[in-house]
Amino acid sequence: MNFDRKNLSNEQLLDLYKRILKPRLIEEKMLILIRQGKVSKWFSGIGQEAIACGVTAVLDKDEYILPMHRNLGVFTGRDIPLHRLFSQWQGKANGFTKGRDRSFHFGTQEFKIIGMISHLGPQLGVADGIALANKLKKNGKVTAVFTGEGATSEGDFHEALNIASVWELPVMFIIENNGYGLSTPTNEQYRCENLADKGVGYGMESHIIDGNNILEVFNILSELKASMIEKPRPVLLEFKTFRMRGHEEASGTKYVPQELMDMWAIKDPVDNYRKYLKLTDVLSEEADEEIRAAIKKEIDENWAMVQAEPEIVATYEGELNDVYKPFDFEEVNPSKEVENIRLIDAISNSLRQSMERHENLVIMGQDIAEYGGAFKITDGFVAQFGKERVINTPICESAVVSAGMGLSINGHKAIVEMQFADFVSTGFNPIVNLLAKSHYRWLENADVVVRMPCGGGTQAGPFHSQTNEAWFTKTPGLKVVYPAFPYDAKGLLNASINDPNPVMFFEHKQLYRSVYQDVPKDYYTLPLGKASLLKEGKDVTIIAFGAAVHWALDTLKSNPEISADLLDLRTLQPLDTEAIFASVKKTGKAIILQEDTMFGGVASDISAMIMEECFEYLDGPVKRVASLDSPIPFTKALEDQFLSRGRFEDALKELMAY
CATH class of the missing domain: 3.40.50.970 (Thiamin diphosphate (ThDP)-binding fold, Pyr/PP domains)
Known part of the structure; x- marks a missing residue:
């Protein structure tokens, strides 16, 4: 492996060594713990640490990085306290997801890291949006997003690259080509010679980089970042590398030919960089031992902290309160004009x-x-x-x-x-x-x-x-x-x-x-989750939304003898169940009209809720009126038959006669 320090100082070289060594030592600890049954699942990045560590070293701490499973070096490179990472992996409250998601499926605004979702592709589009915001702010910031060679087959990959290119967004699209998507080799994933070639179709600059050479990663990306600030644009970067462990530990590596494992073991990014530093007298054996001992001490102390943390106690309130971000609705009253x-x-x-x-x-x-x-x-x-x-x-x-x-x-x-x-x-x-x-x-x-x-x-x-x-x-x-x-x-x-x-x-x-x-004419607001009572009556509650509200109004106009509450839901989530139940308890009958097809529609859930909450008040069955359970057709005669509008009047009269 050819290392070129260029104009890097000894201090910078040692900083990169500490960066690449730390995730390796953490992983070695985790592999022991998983065998002891103290860690349930682990996605190993052993063999490809140079990429995450090099990228993180190049970017400023206020520049967003969107990593994946095997990018522990991003998290350690941003100096996240290890006990918080360990808490995350162990599902403790001091982690970043309160035990709701595992491993690296999380983000943190504090450290400008936006974690992955298992569907992989969408995070590339998220990077586009972050970069677009930077461009609008004119702050000269670059965004880096990781993906694997397997995810380059996803539509989101191509959509995100196309958008970034058309909008000239400063995004580093980082492909870690480690040879396998779980167990599927690259020759079953794509047919181009190099994934970097895919950038050509989008008019995008692309590079192939030795992903196991920390100095090559750092030097090339440093130059690229400076250039991208001067001339904002996306860049596609294919890092050739290899993961020496399974997709996750339970997967193993039996599907990998042994000669391939042996070849990449020789290219180990940590061992080779350590040898280079020692050969150039940047790192002594004594200093190396001190560095390793300090990191291991930090790991052990932080792991001990996490073991002392209590397990999460589940509460309904705690879970439901975090589904939405709290929002204090500000009512702006309309003008008279x-x-x-x-x-x-x-x-x-x-x-x-x-x-x-x-x-x-x-x-x-x-x-x-x-x-x-x-x-x-x-x-x-x-x-x-x-x-x-x-x-x-x-x-x-x-x-x-x-x-x-x-x-x-x-x-x-x-x-x-x-x-x-x-x-x-x-x-x-x-x-x-x-x-x-x-x-x-x-x-x-x-x-x-x-x-x-x-x-x-x-x-x-x-x-x-x-x-x-x-x-x-x-x-x-x-x-x-x-x-x-x-x-x-x-x-x-x-x-x-x-x-x-x-x-x-x-x-x-x-x-x-x-x-x-x-x-x-002026600006005003209405609260979400509040239905509108359009008509008041005593005999039946009609519940509708969208165009169906107008269909119900037309039906009532044609049948003035029907005394009905007509409730326009306006908002389906959150749903104004208070208004629904109050009306049904008053009238004793309920009919729900929707334009959507019947099975699995909103009317079904509303009907079930009325049955559960208002059963003793009902004087008839809760009726649902919906469109046919078929795709919606084109020709007018077929569409008229499909839509629920034509069946509502008969269903309403049937309920009134019950």
């Missing part, structure tokens, strides 16, 4: 006034800039706020949602527009596994609103007409808002943007230009 506008205008007004109110708010979506979006909601926004805050995105919903998370991590608010709610399926993973879980996992909120133009009635067919709110009401950590009127849409969207938690904001396309209402 109103204008009669459409739902689409109310949403546009909300976005504009929120952009004026929050200078750190960024809107991202397909065709939303000069074109103004598919529905022209952001028309004129670029002229007022600039392309830095109103950003056209490539067609890659997953990475854009992840970038919204990155913006939130780095001090911004983000709005992501899905051109159609149906398209959210390609961004589903980061919404339900990243945005929704981050605060629960490590108390990092996701200040992201995902706008969802949805619904049928416009003969747009199976890919443009779904109302898919139930995909998200099931997921703890998300808030789901679904207004039916312009007044509610503006106030609720303003509140959603203020809320530091992830919000799925549904906007029914058929209501965009068909529903008018007097709406205050």
Whole structure:
């Protein structure tokens, strides 16, 4: 192995040695403990420490790093107290996730480390968002994100690289090519000669680096970082390396040919660097022993501290209170000056006034800039706020949602527009596994609103007409808002943007230009989780949301003899169960109307809750009315048959006659 110290001082060389030695000694300790049954699971980075340690040594402490399982050197390189790391691994309260996640599945704003999720790919998009925030701040900071050779096959990898290249984001995309994704070798993973070649397709600079040579890693990255500050851009870095242990300890390495293990053992990054330092008289045998003894002492003392920590005691309150970041809703009352506008205008007004109110708010979506979006909601926004805050995105919903998370991590608010709610399926993973879980996992909120133009009635067919709110009401950590009127849409969207938690904001396309209402011209907010009682009656409770509210209003208008409470939910998560139960207890009958298909829909859960909480007050069965359990069709006759609107009146009359 050829080491080139260039102009590094002896002190710098020794600092790098301490950096690379510390995670190795910790790992050796962990391997003993796992055999003793004192550690349950371990992902070893033995053999590839030079990458994590070199990257961390190059970046400033206030520059974000997004590591993976085997990047212990990132955490030790940021000087995280070892007892906190050990507490994390042991599931103790003094760790970073309160026992809710294991190993390195965590982040810490204190040390500017954003940990991985097991789905791997989304963290690359998160790095894009962090880098975008740095670019907006013009602070000259670089972001580094790790991935493995296996994850380069994921769509998120390609989406994130494409976005970074198009937006010229200062991101170091670091591929640790260690030969195997769990047990699958590289020749079954990809066909290009080098993974660095993938950068060419994105117009991205790329380099191949010896990942076992700490000096090569440090020197090349130091030069690159200086260059990226001078000329912001992404760089793809393929580090050739090898892991000498299994994917995790239980996996073993039987699938690896012994000659390959022997070859890479000779290239051990720690042993070779130690030999180089001794050959050049930078490190004496005595000094080496002192360094190793000091690190081992630190490890043993911190491990002892963790053993003295109590086990976590589970409480319902402790768990449920951390699903969402606490939010003190600020009620802003509307002015008396109103204008009669459409739902689409109310949403546009909300976005504009929120952009004026929050200078750190960024809107991202397909065709939303000069074109103004598919529905022209952001028309004129670029002229007022600039392309830095109103950003056209490539067609890659997953990475854009992840970038919204990155913006939130780095001090911004983000709005992501899905051109159609149906398209959210390609961004589903980061919404339900990243945005929704981050605060629960490590108390990092996701200040992201995902706008969802949805619904049928416009003969747009199976890919443009779904109302898919139930995909998200099931997921703890998300808030789901679904207004039916312009007044509610503006106030609720303003509140959603203020809320530091992830919000799925549904906007029914058929209501965009068909529903008018007097709406205050000025900024105002409405609380999430409060239903609206549109009509009061004594015989039946009708519960609806979105376009279904208008269908219910039309039905009641045609049947004036029916005395009904009509409850517009407005928010599906959190749900106003107090209003639901109070109305049902008063009327004794309940019918729930939704546009979504029946099975697994919101109506099913509301029905079950009414049965559990109001059973003794009921004078009839709780009825659900929903669309057919089929995909939504295109032709008008088929769509009319599909939608629940045409079946509601008969179901209501049947319940009234019970």
